[in-house]
Every structure is written in C-alpha cells, then in structure tokens.
Amino acid sequence: MAAVGTWSFSRPAVERMRCMLLAGQNATDVVETAIAEVEDDVDTGRHIVGRGGYPNSKGVVECDAAIMEGVPGRFGAVAALRGIAQPCRVARKVMEKSPHSLLVGDGAEAFAQELGFTSEPNANMLSDHSATAYREYLEKNKLVRGGHDTIGLIALDLSGNITVGVSTSGAPFKAPGRVGDSPLPGCGLYADHKVGAAAATGDGDKIMCYCPSFHVVQLMRQGSSPNEACQAVLADIQRRIGGDKCFELGLISLNMKFLSA
Numbered sequence: 001m002a003a004v005g006t007w008s009f010s011r012p013a014v015e016r017m018r019c020m021l022l023a024g025q026n027a028t029d030v031v032e033t034a035i036a037e038v039e040d041d042v043d044t045g046r047h048i049v050g051r052g053g054y055p056n057s058k059g060v061v062e063c064d065a066a067i068m069e070g071v072p073g074r075f076g077a078v079a080a081l082r083g084i085a086q087p088c089r090v091a092r093k094v095m096e097k098s099p100h101s102l103l104v105g106d107g108a109e110a111f112a113q114e115l116g117f118t119s120e121p122n123a124n125m126l127s128d129h130s131a132t133a134y135r136e137y138l139e140k141n142k143l144v145r146g147g148h149d150t151i152g153l154i155a156l157d158l159s160g161n162i163t164v165g166v167s168t169s170g171a172p173f174k175a176p177g178r179v180g181d182s183p184l185p186g187c188g189l190y191a192d193h194k195v196g197a198a199a200a201t202g203d204g205d206k207i208m209c210y211c212p213s214f215h216v217v218q219l220m221r222q223g224s225s226p227n228e229a230c231q232a233v234l235a236d237i238q239r240r241i242g243g244d245k246c247f248e249l250g251l252i253s254l255n256m257k258f259l260s261a
C-alpha cells in the first residue's frame with residue numbers, strides 16, 4: 001500500500017490515508033475521505049480547496065474536483081460547482097451514479113442536491129481569510145494573495161486498487177465559469193491499475209494543454225520510475241514552450257510497485 005499528496009499541507013491527509021489503508025480500507029474511500037476533510041476545513045494555509053477557497057471575480061466560490069480509479073472508465077468529475085463544501089464527494093457520485101463523467105455549474109449542483117447534498121449559501125463557503133482576500137482584490141484590482149493549495153491524493157490499497165482524486169477552487173478571482181485542469185482526465189489526474197497514477201497542480205489554464213498526468217502514466221507504462229516520469233514530462237513541456245517561458249506545474253505520481261510493501 002502507499003499514499004502520496006500534493007504540497008506539504010497535504011501531509012496530515014497522507015498520514016490519514018496511510019492509517020486507513022493499513023486498516024484495509026478501499027483506495028477510493030480513502031482518497032474521498034481524506035480530500036473531503038481538507039475541503040471542509042477552513043483553517044491554516046488551505047485557500048484553494050473547497051470551503052474557504054478563494055472565490056471568483058464576482059465573489060462566488062466555484063470548485064472543480066475529480067476522482068479516477070485505475071479500472072478503465074471509472075472517472076467522475078464536477079466543475080464550476082457552487083455551494084457544495086465537499087465537491088470531491090459529488091465527483092465520486094458522478095462516477096458511480098451518473099451515466100456521464102463530468103457535470104458543471106448549475107447542472108452539477110442540481111445533481112448533488114438530488115443525491116442529498118446540501119447547497120449552502122455562498123457566505124458559508126467563504127472563510128474570513130478568503131473574504132478578506134477578495135475585498136483586497138476588489139480594492140487593488142489585482143491578486144494580492146496567491147499560492148497554490150490544490151489537493152491531489154493518490155492511494156494504493158492492500159488489494160491493489162489505485163485511486164487518484166483532486167479538488168480545487170481553482171485560480172483565485174478567476175472568471176465565473178472558468179474550469180482548470182483538475183477535473184479533466186489526463187490533465188489534472190490519471191490512473192491505470194496496471195501502471196500507476198498521477199496528479200497535477202499549478203496553472204491549470206496552461207496545464208490542460210499538455211495532458212501531463214496521462215503522459216506521466218504512459219512513461220511509467222514504458223518503464224520509467226514515478227520520479228523519472230515526472231521529471232521527463234516537466235522537461236518535455238519546458239522544451240515545447242521554449243527556454244525562457246514557463247508556468248507553474250507540480251506533478252505527483254505513484255506506481256504499482258508498492259503493492260506488496
């Protein structure tokens with residue numbers, strides 16, 4: 001079994017996943033639970049995930065989230081979803097209960113409500129921090145607080161199931177309706193039970209043009225280690241965009257090697 005996550009703030013979530021996996025829990029339950037706890041937590045340093053995420057340019061929190069299992073076709077996602085504190089739980093329901101793979105905006109919210117999720121007023125989705133940051137943004141008409149907090153978690157359970165999940169409120173003060181890389185398969189996340197899984201974080205408007213998560217998994221399929229695959233994808237993108245240009249992209253990946261560890 002094994003668990004990995006994006007950014008140092010995900011360490012408690014990774015530790016939580018490790019305990020759940022050791023207790024024999026299923027990879028998808030583990031990823032969903034660990035992400036949902038981060039989504040619903042407005043404390044310390046997590047300002048781009050679920051409740052408490054930075055809002056869009058109109059002050060409304062809009063979230064993207066996705067879950068992908070290693071089994072072919074097992075994918076569900078939501079994008080530009082408003083009023084739901086734990087969007088990754090809705091993404092899982094899309095995977096399990098909907099004939100579709102990705103639901104957006106009002107349609108995603110209606111789907112969530114039908115399945116018993118409570119839609120909350122936008123005021124409940126903002127934290128003191130994100131509300132203050134939005135006021136500063138309006139006053140100065142520019143992003144005064146940035147950073148990256150998108151959570152991406154990968155779990156490999158004791159039975160050999162691998163699942164990856166991501167959740168984000170996206171680019172701070174984005175245009176309403178903007179969707180990033182996170183809910184797009186191959187871009188924000190990808191999993192294949194014969195190979196491994198990967199997740200991305202960073203500037204989603206650029207990331208989605210390069211399908212880096214799919215690329216990482218393909219390279220692992222061809223024999224690269226997770227680290228080699230991530231490095232190779234970063235180098236490939238750097239080569240393609242040209243030496244002096246850059247954008248923010250972080251990748252995590254896990255292969256099936258830890259199955260018996």
Ligand code: SD4
Pocket residue numbers: 048064147148149150168169170171179180181182200201202203204205207
């Ligand atoms: C997005 N990739 O919506 C996300 C943002 C992110 O850490 O990863 N932030 O563009």
